[in-house]
Amino acid sequence: MSEFLEAFFSWEILSEAWPILLSGFYQTLLLSVIVIPLGVAGGLLLAILSTAKSRWVRWPLIAYVDVFRALPPLVLLVFVYAGLPFAGLEVSAIGAVAIGFFLNTGAYYGEIFRAGLESVPAGQREAARALGLGRAQIMGLVVLPQAVRNVLPDLVSNTLEVVKLTSIASVVAMPELLFQARQAQSVTYNATPIMAAAVVYFLLLWPLVRLLSRLENKQLAGRR
Template identity: 45%
Template sequence: MSLLETFFNWDVLVATMPALLRGVLTTIALGVASIVCGTVLGLGVSLVRLYAARPLRLAAMVYIDVFRALPMLVVLIIIYYALPFVGVRLDSWTSAILGFSMVLAAYSAEVFRAGIEAVPRGQFEAAASLGLHFMMTLRKVVLPQAMRLVVPPTTSNWVSMFKDTSLASVVAMPELLKEAQDAQALNANPTPLIGAALVYLVLLWPMVRLVGHLEERARRQQAR
């Protein structure tokens, strides 16, 4: 068989397109849910890391260090395959979203911490002189400034998270790569994997360009 017939077989691609589309929808839903949960959790962990009592700060530091050190695949395996031995059984969706969210939260927490610490301490003092309490100062003064700083690295983490959804096949999630692998086995042809790669490119290339645009805009703002 020629290269085109082996890797770019149009008939095989058309036949497997419904399965790939199902995988795309699953991948998008999984990615969006994990990004939302992980980003919100990461913000909460960063605030605990910065402002909570010392024991809670230490716990947040341990959480961040552990989940930044563990490979995503290991986290998914522990949640889906190890937890049942202690009586905790989670379905594929819950396991995947929980695993992705916990890892993303660890990275997001460090990004948010750096953004918050970049806001001058004088902002707190100025807000206190106006009679704003601590939580109001965070919500109205500090976080809006920090968010502008963390947008580029946060968006980059989101791109990485979308790529990592391909690991969800280890917990039997029918995401894009899993559907492509099943289609490859069924048709004895690697074209579905090429199709999946092209779909990932279409999904993620705009996000990669967005990250570059945001980073460039942040550099221009800092240079002013």
């Protein structure tokens, strides 16, 4: 038992690794604050564009969304980070993360917003137009607020996934939480830093998971 504690919950190693882990934690938060708005903006743009009537606009957008939902995010990230320098484009780790995440999460957010926009009855647009609202006003004041409400659980769920996904940035040597934990683990040859990182992730995201469960149950109750 004491051997187990020593390998996973060593106080000594934790106090030594804590400053590095903390800096990794801030880096994870920073990454999330960068990539979530990027993905939401990209997704919103995709969804609004795909309400176009012309199929020459809609079909390429569907293809774009499906392609970037089919590629694992880590593959996109490695492709951008390790591939683009060969094309003469040097990207920093954070640049690669921003591009890779934008392509992947933008597609997911886009699909969610599209479902939301489709869930708003056509009568809402017609009524808004009858009142003399302009196109931007109809979208921003009438359709979008209802759309967002209808898909709120999916939006929260995807945001949770994006925060979790920032851990793959460790693969391109971004010094976020998981990367720092692995550095500390390989130096100390002890699993405590990784265990600590897991606990930090859990404490950070558990409230969001609970909130999500409640939102999903509420949505389900509405359908019964």
